[in-house]
Amino acid sequence: MNCKNIQLLLPLYVGGDIEENQSDRVAGHLRSCGSCSLSADEYREAIEMMQQFTPPLFSEAVYSGIRRRVLLEIEHNSVPVKTSLFERFLRPRYASAIAALLLLVVGISAIYFNATRSDDASHIATGPAANKIAPAEQPNPALINVPKSTRDDVAPEDPVRDHLATISQKVKFSNPAKMRVFRSQLSRSPVADADRTEIAAVKTHALANVDASPSPQTTAALASIEKPEKTLRMEIQTKDPNIRIIWFASLQAKQTREK
């Protein structure tokens, strides 16, 4: 080892911070090198001076003052701060929980509303009995083929429907324990359905012979057929789901009776 390497190791050597084999080599060099030995002595003096760098003797008052302040601070921090209920809800974790809950409620309400709205729309409100109306049936295939002009007959202002509602109520109130109004609607009789099929056939024939003028027989047939007879149809669902009472009545006969 040369002096340069020894000079690098000297600060650690004097403090005993190098390994034993290195320490032996440095000690061997110092025995033979005057300048390095002098340098080592200077380091020792510096370390001795550092040992004298003792802190002042702090009085007990200083220590007790520190302890008192620390304990006061701990006590101050450990006392829970009283907060109002509203302030608690304003805390971020509570606020986010409430927001999530509100979102959930709104979502569920929207789904429920969407699911129940279609059912409600299929019902015809029939006064106080409307609340007890059962879920809608499949649409009557007879109604699907009804021309638009005749479908308009099922308008809410229709007096026939009002009359039907009255009947439904009567039926319901006459024997409420055994049966309830399942559904009431204005419809066509099976006879009228057959007529509609015939109308469709005649119309198809007329379209096929568009150039030809319609024969007087065809015109007469159309005139007689396109005046469908209005009927009342009322279905009453008993408590037994397998038994349903369907009642048809001629509206013209009723009107005649009323007159």
Next chain:
Amino acid sequence: MILTGNMTLAIGIQLQIGERSQNQAFVTDLVECALDGDRAAFEQIMIYSQQRVLAMTWRMLGNEPDARDAAQEVFLRIFKYLKRLDPKKDFFAWVYSITVNVCRDFANRRQKHGGKMFSLDYDDSAFELASDAESADENLVRDEQRKMIGRAIASLPEREKAAIVLRDFEGLPSDEVAAILGSSPTTVRSQISSARRKIKIYCDRRTERKTGEENR
């Protein structure tokens, strides 16, 4: 019975180890009580460690007001992180690591506020109390040396300062210093070596300047 040098050393080490394990058990009991909410137990912990903490903060910060504030902060952090103390590890090593961090924070705060890195407002009256028995000349020389060493330490970078204070003033082995500072032993030895060299150079220059002034 004649004791050889090696036997005396071995007995001394055994006594030290025994004393250390006893102290560790004592501290562990106090920590358990303090964790259960016993304020008196925590006060005992403070009494047990206050001298070392205040001495360390004074050496690191260089003046008593800052040292007291830092010591207070150290104890508050000890209380806050008492749950994290591993009972298998040395209590004072943990306390020293907290103290070093607090002093580093204080130094950074001081630097941010435009102050000096290391103010040397040593309280001379405190030294006089400490050295009442000494003669006036010796007292003067010691005081000069303290100030010189203090300034030399103040000129060191923070990491070197922490390493040299723990190694040369608190007397911890370099491996323990490395563990406290969270560095490798090689790095810490390099920091210690650099710090000692700088302190020696500082002291040499000061002594030479003083001798030159006296010769004039």
